[in-house]
Amino acid sequence: MTATAAAPSAATSGGRGKRVWPWVALVAGLLVVAVVAGAPNQRGRQYDPTSNDVLGTKALVELVRSYGTDVDITDVQPPADADIAIAFPGAVPVDREAALRSWVSRGNTLVVADPRSGLTPYGRESNRFTGVLVSPTLGQGDCDIAALRDAKTLKLGDEAETVLGARRFPVPPGGQRCFTNVPGEDAPSDEGQAAIVAVAEGRGTIVSVGTPDIFVNSLLAANDNAVVAVDLLAPQPGKRVAFLQRPPGATPDPSLSTLLSTGVKLALLQLLLAFVVYLFVRGRRLGKPVLEPQLVQIPGSELVSAVGNLLQQTKSPDRAATILRADVRRRLCERLGLPSGAAPDVIAGSVEARAGIERASSLSLLADGPCPSEAALLDLAAGLDDLRRQVLGGA
Numbered sequence: 001m002t003a004t005a006a007a008p009s010a011a012t013s014g015g016r017g018k019r020v021w022p023w024v025a026l027v028a029g030l031l032v033v034a035v036v037a038g039a040p041n042q043r044g045r046q047y048d049p050t051s052n053d054v055l056g057t058k059a060l061v062e063l064v065r066s067y068g069t070d071v072d073i074t075d076v077q078p079p080a081d082a083d084i085a086i087a088f089p090g091a092v093p094v095d096r097e098a099a100l101r102s103w104v105s106r107g108n109t110l111v112v113a114d115p116r117s118g119l120t121p122y123g124r125e126s127n128r129f130t131g132v133l134v135s136p137t138l139g140q141g142d143c144d145i146a147a148l149r150d151a152k153t154l155k156l157g158d159e160a161e162t163v164l165g166a167r168r169f170p171v172p173p174g175g176q177r178c179f180t181n182v183p184g185e186d187a188p189s190d191e192g193q194a195a196i197v198a199v200a201e202g203r204g205t206i207v208s209v210g211t212p213d214i215f216v217n218s219l220l221a222a223n224d225n226a227v228v229a230v231d232l233l234a235p236q237p238g239k240r241v242a243f244l245q246r247p248p249g250a251t252p253d254p255s256l257s258t259l260l261s262t263g264v265k266l267a268l269l270q271l272l273l274a275f276v277v278y279l280f281v282r283g284r285r286l287g288k289p290v291l292e293p294q295l296v297q298i299p300g301s302e303l304v305s306a307v308g309n310l311l312q313q314t315k316s317p318d319r320a321a322t323i324l325r326a327d328v329r330r331r332l333c334e335r336l337g338l339p340s341g342a343a344p345d346v347i348a349g350s351v352e353a354r355a356g357i358e359r360a361s362s363l364s365l366l367a368d369g370p371c372p373s374e375a376a377l378l379d380l381a382a383g384l385d386d387l388r389r390q391v392l393g394g395a
Contacts, residue, residue, distance in 0.1 A: 047088035047113075047212055049073050049243045054218040057088070060229055061243065063220065067230060068237030078103030079242035084233055086111040087119075087244045088212050094118060096247070105202025111232050113212035120208040121169040121197055137223065138195050141180030145198050147231045148178045154195065155222035156211055166211035168193035175199045179210075196228070207232060321371035321380050328384045329366055335392055344368075355391050362387055 046055045050073070065071050072082060077096045079085050085100075087110065092100060097118050104110045112119045138154045156166045170193055171177045177194030195210035209232075214225040233241050325344075333342050336350045348363035365383045 047216065052217065055216050057215055057217065057243075059217040059220050060215045060233075063226060063229060064233045064241055067234035069234040070238075070240045071243065072240065073243045073245060075245040075247045077244055077247055078108075079244070082108070082240045082242035084109045084111065084239055085242040085244055086215075086233060087114060087117065088215075089114040089116070091244045091246050092117060092119065093246065101201055101206075104204035104206055107203040109205050109207065109232075110201075111207045111209060113209045113215060115167050115169075115208075115210055117208075119206055121172055121175070121199065122167075138179050139181035140178060141194070143178035143180070145176045145178040145196065147235060148196065148228060151178075151224035151227040151231065153223045154179055154214055154228065155219050155225055157213060157219070166195070166213070168195050168210055169197045169208050171197055172199055317371040317374055317377040321377055322368055324381055324384055325366055325368060328388055331388065332366075332391055351387070351391055357387065357390060 045051070048056045048058075049061045050056070050058055052058050061071050061073075072079065074082075077092065078100050085103075085108070087100075091114070092112075100110060100119065110119065114120070115122070136155065136157045138156060140148075140152050143149055168180065176198040177192075177196065179195040180193065197208045199206050199208070213219055215229055220226050220229065329342070329344065329347055330340060332338075332347050332351065333340050336347070336354060338347060338350060344363055344366040345359075347366055348359045351357050351362045352359040365380065365387055371377050371380060
């Protein structure tokens with residue numbers, strides 16, 4: 001009995017396993033496909049030597065390798081076994097610049113593709129705008145770097161807006177230069193600047209490049225960018241090239257906030273506080289919104305008293321009637337958008353168009369005329385009050 005009872009449980013377990021395994025195999029297969037298919041199209045950060053993105057530099061790595069050069073991607077600075085090294089923006093911390101200069105002085109070459117690096121002729125003067133380029137192409141001009149004489153033009157970007165960070169460097173005494181001409185200039189820059197400057201450092205050379213974008217995947221094949229890349233990084237077979245990466249845990253480069261003095265920071269804080277106080281003062285409300293005054297509605301029982309007081313003051317029904325008509329005409333003109341001195345027939349026509357009251361009826365009340373008695377005055381007051389209520393809605 002026990003074996004017979006256990007058999008269905010085993011069969012059920014085996015059936016469930018058979019149903020689950022195909023799904024497990026499918027998920028595993030999809031993961032393998034994703035890893036294998038995704039590997040050739042890796043996308044990384046800007047100037048990443050393993051990235052196929054438009055701003056990556058994997059094409060540069062493959063180009064250099066195709067000329068028999070051994071390429072190493074390393075975060076060791078200076079590189080242990082390399083003849084040439086290239087550094088893109090942000091790769092070299094400030095505290096490693098001196099070590100790299102010492103490495104260069106032992107007979108090595110460092111290509112600095114970072115216009116703001118402290119290793120360029122400008123040093124760390126990142127706020128200087130001298131030599132900034134806005135042209136998407138640059139001509140060779142007066143070139144005394146023998147290795148680059150086969151390259152005639154550089155492509156810096158697709159359009160002017162994309163090259164605002166490119167620049168030409170001043171040439172220090174004893175330095176060499178290449179790519180000095182902006183299209184439209186008949187001669188080299190009067191300031192003696194160049195987009196590529198080579199400066200001797202001991203037995204080695206530091207080559208400063210005015211923009212790293214000539215080495216990215218999307219521009220490497222444009223104009224003579226690839227020629228410059230090969231001339232600088234693969235001058236002859238058997239060389240070893242290191243693509244420098246920022247060392248983990250490196251000291252951050254100084255930011256703008258660290259360069260500001262305490263006094264400047266306090267002044268900026270005071271300006272911010274003053275602006276906040278100004279917004280508070282200008283934006284506050286001193287109480288609830290003020291409502292517009294409304295016309296006082298006089299009940300019918302008070303109308304008689306008001307007319308009686310008016311009659312007592314004027315001592316004449318005609319005079320009281322004229323005052324009542326003028327007051328009602330003024331209020332109707334304000335409500336109907338008519339000039340304050342509009343004629344009674346104009347007001348009556350507008351009342352007929354707006355409230356549907358016959359023109360002759362309202363004109364008889366609004367037009368000045370004799371009022372022979374106090375009883376006629378009361379009838380006129382009642383008629384004007386009714387007309388006012390119908391047109392002004394009781395207001």
